Structure formats: C-alpha cells, structure tokens
Amino acid sequence: MSSASNTEMNTATHNPSHTPPPSEKRGFSTGVWIALAVVAIVLVIVIVFGIASRSAAEHALEKHTQAAAILTVNVVHPSTAPLTPEISLPGNTQAYIDTPIYARTSGYLQHWYFDIGAHVRKGQLMATIETPELDQQLQVAEADLKSAQANLDLANTTAARYINLLKTNSVSRQETDQATGDAAAKKAAVDAAMANVRRLQQLQSFEKVYAPFDGIVTVRNTDVGALIDAGSGSTPRELFHVAAIGRIRVYVPVPEAYASDIKNGSTATLTLDQYPGQVFTGTIARNSNMIDSASRTLNVEVDVDNPKGLLLPGAYVFVHFKVPERIANLTVPSNTLLFRSEGLRVGVVRDGKVALVPITITHDGGQVVEVAASDLKPSDEVILDPSDSIIEGQQVHVSEHPQAGE
Incomplete structure (x- = not known):
C-alpha cells in the first residue's frame, strides 16, 4: 500500500501535463526580446533627436550671436542744399562800463548813501570817510607852511637891505650873497610846504566818494564803521561796484x-x-x-x-x-562727425563695412556743416551718431529706414 502510494506520487511529480510546453517557453522569450528591442530603439531615437535638437539650437544661437554682434546703423545721404544765410552763436553780455570803486584815503566809513540796485548819477556822493589822523596832518602842514612863509618874508627883507647897503659899500658882497641865498632857500622851503599842504588837501578830498559815471550799484562791500585802509602795502578794499x-x-x-x-x-x-x-x-x-x-x-x-x-x-x-548765402558743396549733419587724433572723419557704409573718410569743413552752419565736394558723394551712406569705438572695416547693418539729409 505504501509502495503503491510512493509510485503514484513519483508518477504525479513527473507527469508531463504539469510542465509548460516548449512553444510557450519560446513565445515568452521572443516577446521579452521584442519589447527590449523596441525600448532600445525608442531610446536611441530620443537620444539622436535630443542631440540633433541641441546641435540645431547651438547653431541657431551661434548665428543669432553673430548677427547680434554686427552693429546696426542709421545712415544719411549728403545734401546739396544751401546753408542758411544766418548763423546763431552764443554770447555773453557785459555792462558798457563796469568798474569797482575804492577809497584813496584811510579812515573809517562814516556813512554810505546807495545800496545795490540803486541808480546813481555822475558826481553824486556815495559815501563819506572819517579821517581824523589825516585832518591833524593837514593842520600840521598848514602850520609849517605859515612858519616857512614867515621865514621867507624875513629872508626877503634882509636880502633887500643887504642889496641896498652894497650900493654904498656898507656891507661886503659875500654877506649880500649869503642873504640872497638864504632868501632863495626859504622860498624853496615855502614851495615844499605848500606842496605838502596840497597833497594832504587832495587826500582829504577823498573822504567823499563820488559816482564816476551814470550807472547802477551792483555791489556794496562796506558798512558804517568799517576800517578803510588805502595804504600802498595793503590790498585795497572795494567799496562799491558800479x-x-x-x-x-x-x-x-x-x-x-x-x-x-x-x-x-x-x-x-x-x-x-x-x-x-x-x-x-x-x-x-x-x-x-x-x-x-x-x-x-x-x-x-x-x-x-x-x-x-x-x-x-x-x-x-x-x-x-x-552772412552771404552760400551754395554748399555738400552738407552733412554735425552729428555724423568723428573727431580722431588723425583728423576729422565721417563713417561711410560701403559694401556692408565701415570706411572712415577724412573730410574738410568749409563752413560750419551749426546743425549742419559744409564739406568739400571731393570728400563725399551724394550717394554715400554716412553713419548718423557713430560710436567712438567704430573702426575701419567694421561690418555693419544699415537700418531699413535711412534718414534724409538736412
């Protein structure tokens, strides 16, 4: 019974009905390989497409970069229009007469009579200066003059007496000559004293400051009580400006x-x-x-x-x-000019490249300049507002909307 059971169990274990047929094994293996092949093909296609797309993008970027690196410029054609018969230039205005007013004597400002913006007439009193030291010097000089005049009168009287006594030989000629010489010296002393008095009187007259001409006071640099120093060793102080x-x-x-x-x-x-x-x-x-x-x-x-x-x-x-009207040779806008160390230039587009053409300005009209006809031709495309870094032979694109010359 047991032997029979074991035999049946072994027979059941090796029963062909429980083992997959060979056709099923081959079908399963073929399907797996087909799926793997499809996945590989798709992966290859994706990789190839990605590489191709990236290469195309890099090529397009390179072309775009190269195109962007080329400068786009606006151009203008030289014009043969005549320059305007009028030129407008900036100028600065100045008063017809404009002068500072200084003091010619030292002292203290006693009073001023006109402030800025005031209209003054020639000879009007503008300020007075108090000069006590000068007044005292004048008094001393006048006293010295009186003393010198008294000495001169005595010397003249003595000389006249000696001359009369000489006629009767009552005095010697030497004494007479001494008397007349002393009178001449006293006369010179009087002249010197008078000159000193006149000098001090002239300085005293500068105590009053007068307007030198009709005008307007534009500056007042002093006030009551200010020290006025007119010494030769000091910088003069401007009182007014007229x-x-x-x-x-x-x-x-x-x-x-x-x-x-x-x-x-x-x-x-x-x-x-x-x-x-x-x-x-x-x-x-x-x-x-x-x-x-x-x-x-x-x-x-x-x-x-x-x-x-x-x-x-x-x-x-x-x-x-x-100015006389001129028929211009050729005119170009002034914003086309290039100032280079080798001279004045304009940039002209020729065959898609920049040519720096030297020019000679015959007349300057402000916004436009006239150049010699031998420098440019009316058909030339002159670059507007050229960059300072633009160079000879540089490749450029011309804008689709060229501007007309002025």
Missing part, C-alpha cells in the same frame, strides 16, 4: 570759417530765452582782428542800446549774424 547798463556789450566767439563775413558796422540781432519772441538789435562795433589759436574763433563785440534795462550784464544770449 555798472553802466544803458548800453550793453556782447562778446561773441565767431568760428574762423565766418570771420571774413563779420564786418564792423553791420547789424546783428539778439534773442534771449527769458524774452521769447522779442528781438534786440545791435551793431557790430569791433573785433579782435585775431583768431584765437585755442578755440579757432574771432572775438566780436556787438553793442546794443538798453534804455529800459531789460538786458542784464552776465546774461547768456544768442546773437544772429547775417
């Missing part, structure tokens, strides 16, 4: 290119920002007849009548000069 503004001088630096167009006696006009729409007329009075080597300008003075006092000294004005 300016005559009934007429104004305007100094204008005129560029060398227009120096020959400025004629004395011609008319010029002035405009100020503080008086919009108002024009002041002046006359070209004189010029320096010399070109300043530093600024290359001619200093021109324009005199303007100012009866109402609207123009103030020190104001910033614009002076307009009429």
Whole structure:
C-alpha cells in the first residue's frame, strides 16, 4: 500500500501535463526580446533627436550671436542744399562800463548813501570817510607852511637891505650873497610846504566818494564803521561796484570759417530765452582782428542800446549774424562727425563695412556743416551718431529706414 502510494506520487511529480510546453517557453522569450528591442530603439531615437535638437539650437544661437554682434546703423545721404544765410552763436553780455570803486584815503566809513540796485548819477556822493589822523596832518602842514612863509618874508627883507647897503659899500658882497641865498632857500622851503599842504588837501578830498559815471550799484562791500585802509602795502578794499547798463556789450566767439563775413558796422540781432519772441538789435562795433589759436574763433563785440534795462550784464544770449548765402558743396549733419587724433572723419557704409573718410569743413552752419565736394558723394551712406569705438572695416547693418539729409 505504501509502495503503491510512493509510485503514484513519483508518477504525479513527473507527469508531463504539469510542465509548460516548449512553444510557450519560446513565445515568452521572443516577446521579452521584442519589447527590449523596441525600448532600445525608442531610446536611441530620443537620444539622436535630443542631440540633433541641441546641435540645431547651438547653431541657431551661434548665428543669432553673430548677427547680434554686427552693429546696426542709421545712415544719411549728403545734401546739396544751401546753408542758411544766418548763423546763431552764443554770447555773453557785459555792462558798457563796469568798474569797482575804492577809497584813496584811510579812515573809517562814516556813512554810505546807495545800496545795490540803486541808480546813481555822475558826481553824486556815495559815501563819506572819517579821517581824523589825516585832518591833524593837514593842520600840521598848514602850520609849517605859515612858519616857512614867515621865514621867507624875513629872508626877503634882509636880502633887500643887504642889496641896498652894497650900493654904498656898507656891507661886503659875500654877506649880500649869503642873504640872497638864504632868501632863495626859504622860498624853496615855502614851495615844499605848500606842496605838502596840497597833497594832504587832495587826500582829504577823498573822504567823499563820488559816482564816476551814470550807472547802477551792483555791489556794496562796506558798512558804517568799517576800517578803510588805502595804504600802498595793503590790498585795497572795494567799496562799491558800479555798472553802466544803458548800453550793453556782447562778446561773441565767431568760428574762423565766418570771420571774413563779420564786418564792423553791420547789424546783428539778439534773442534771449527769458524774452521769447522779442528781438534786440545791435551793431557790430569791433573785433579782435585775431583768431584765437585755442578755440579757432574771432572775438566780436556787438553793442546794443538798453534804455529800459531789460538786458542784464552776465546774461547768456544768442546773437544772429547775417552772412552771404552760400551754395554748399555738400552738407552733412554735425552729428555724423568723428573727431580722431588723425583728423576729422565721417563713417561711410560701403559694401556692408565701415570706411572712415577724412573730410574738410568749409563752413560750419551749426546743425549742419559744409564739406568739400571731393570728400563725399551724394550717394554715400554716412553713419548718423557713430560710436567712438567704430573702426575701419567694421561690418555693419544699415537700418531699413535711412534718414534724409538736412
């Protein structure tokens, strides 16, 4: 019974009905490999696509970087329009007469009569100075003069007597000569004493400070009781500053290119920002007849009548000069100029690259300049507002909207 049971159990263990058939084993292995192959193929495709995308992105970035590195510029074509027959230049106004007033005698300020902004007339008393020491010196000098005059009178009388006595040989010629010589010495002493008195009287007259001309007090640098020292070894102290503004001088630096167009006696006009729409007329009075080597300008003075006092000294004005109308060779805006150590240049775009062309300015019109026709051509594309770092041969892009020349 037991043997039979063991036999049945062994037979059941090795029964073919419980072992998977070979076809099932082969199907399972093939499916796994197919799945792995598909996963591998997908992974390869993803990797290849990623590498290709990254390479394309890097290439696009490189192209974008290269494109961004090329400067884009606005250009303008030179114009043949004539320059305006008027130039406008900045100028500075000055009073026609402007002077400080000092004291010529030492003392203490006793009183002043005019403050800043006051109108004074020539000869009006502006201040008085108290000079007690000078007054005493004058009294001593006058006393010395009287003593010298008394000595002179006695000497003259003695000399006259000796001359009369000499006629009768009552005195010697030597005594007579001594008497006349003493009279001459006394005369010289009197002259010296009179000169000293006049000097002190003149100094005393400076106790009163008068206005030297009609004008306006622009500065008062003293007050009652202030010490006034007019000694030669000290710096003089300015008491007042007076300016005559009934007429104004305007100094204008005129560029060398227009120096020959400025004629004395011609008319010029002035405009100020503080008086919009108002024009002041002046006359070209004189010029320096010399070109300043530093600024290359001619200093021109324009005199303007100012009866109402609207123009103030020190104001910033614009002076307009009429000049002969010129048919320009070529004109370009002044913001195209490049100032280099080798000279004046403009940047011109030729075949997509920068060419730095040297130019010669024949006339300066302010916002535009006239250049020699041999330097540029009307078809040239001149760069507007060029960078200081721009160089010869640099590749640039021209803006799609070029601006017209002025």
